[in-house]
Amino acid sequence: MELSDQIAQYLVSGLSTGAIYALIGLGFAIIYNSTEIINFAQGELVMLGGMFALFFINFLHLPLPLAVLSAVASTTAAGVLFERLTIRPLKAATPLSLIIITIGGSILIRGIAMLVWGKDTHAIPAFSGTEPILIGTATILPQHLWIFALTLLAIAMNKLFFNYTITGKAMRACAVNKRAAGLVGIDVRKMVLYSFAISASLGSLAGIIVAPLTMTSYDVGIMLGLKGFCAAIIGGLSAGAGTVLGGLLLGVLESLGAGLISSGYKDAIAFIILLLILFIRPQGLFGKAETERV
Amino acid sequence: MLKVKNINTYYGKVHALKNVSIHLNEKEIVALIGANGAGKSTILNTLSGITPARSGSIEFNGELVQSLPPDRIVKAGISQVPEGRQVFKGLSVADNLELGAYLRFCAGESKEKIRQDTRHIYELFPRLEERRKQMAGTLSGGEQQMLSIGRALMARPKLLLLDEPSMGLAPLVVQEIFAVIERLRVQEGTTILLVEQNAKAALKMADRGYVLETGKVIIEGNASDLLENPEVQRAYLGKEKKEIWER
């Protein structure tokens, strides 16, 4: 295979992993914008998405679309429950203590998942077969196409929600100024709950659509969560294009690095980027120093 | 319409309001004056449910509202235009106004009725209409103040709390805003509690006034009497003249 063919191949797989990171990163950004906390349990919700999908597909034998929807709904419910049990009861907590609580929560969720689903890795069938499709000189799996399509759909729906619905606008208002939001009658705590619900549904979707490619187990959330966090940091924690681009960039760099240098460096690349951004451009690659966050 | 009885509000250990009692009758404009840190904003925030009172009662149209959260207070009919404008900077002017009617959207009120009110706000402040697609953060100070007032009006409040609407604005803009405030009372019968550093202008427009000092009401009375009151003149009106000279 020529080098250019190889690179095309890495780009395809890089972009599809990047799409996953983008979805997870959006979850981080949305919660950050409404609460100023980084929800380190986000990765666990991604894992739960895959695990619920496993449950609905392999054990209940639901038809695929129904299984995916049920898995997203179950994870969203879990995200809402998480907010109710950990964030809501603490009235005057600082963001830092809440962040630590989310770390505790993530350990708890992972533990429960291990008890329920065991320590094994599980396979989920691909949505429509595993016959590679040839595009030019690169091959692409049908699952990659699913990932692109569903990610695009989720991002578009997200954008429509935040820009055109009154609830979406109210959530943005909370991100800008909570006190003023309260003064126009917006129930800020409800918006926080919604942000957890949206983040959980985006994260779970990521976990579900990637599972057929990577398998799933109780601890996949750690790495996926950190990669999503990295995407959000590259995007300056914007709940929009910045984070999406951040995810894609990270996915492509990882894939190129793993392919051209050594697959041993795959995870290291994400963390090097994360550190570089935090040191050099903490506002993210694409943002100005003080841009709007949503 | 509003009866505030003996409220005490604290910030941690700081006793910011000490047994404050005020009342407003329907369609009145009442001025609240006092030096920096007297507790004027705290009164408004206590009324709005942002800094709830530790004791005392707030009765609004016969309903006790002192322990309601901010959104329920707005629902009850009290809207605040906060100090320093506080528009939603990353959202457009039109979106800011729309959010002012947030509770009405939630209550399922017809969109056409809300749109009508938006047009009314644009009629009060024509400059907002020209800029309706602009991000609120790019507006001038005066325009942001107009937007902030317009946003509060979109909730159709019965009682409007205004916190220093003239702060940092050019005299012409202040005139324009004060004209709208008077128009609101005359045309819509809105009751207004007006906090102002600019005591003279506020008392000229108001029916009654309260003077606040370190968290206590020290003088109250008709606005015209307050304007004549030697103590008020010395502490708030005289000082103001001096300040003007110093500028």
Ligand SMILES: Nc1ncnc2c1ncn2[C@@H]1O[C@H](COP(=O)(O)OP(=O)(O)OP(=O)(O)O)[C@@H](O)[C@H]1O
């Ligand atoms: N968030 C807060 N935490 C602690 N103390 C506060 C807080 N907000 C206000 N205070 C204190 O409460 C007192 C009253 O403040 P308030 O803001 O109500 O005054 P004000 O009359 O509105 O003043 P200004 O004219 O400067 O706006 C002041 O002593 C102030 O220092």
Ligand SMILES: [Mg+2]
């Ligand atoms: Mg004040």
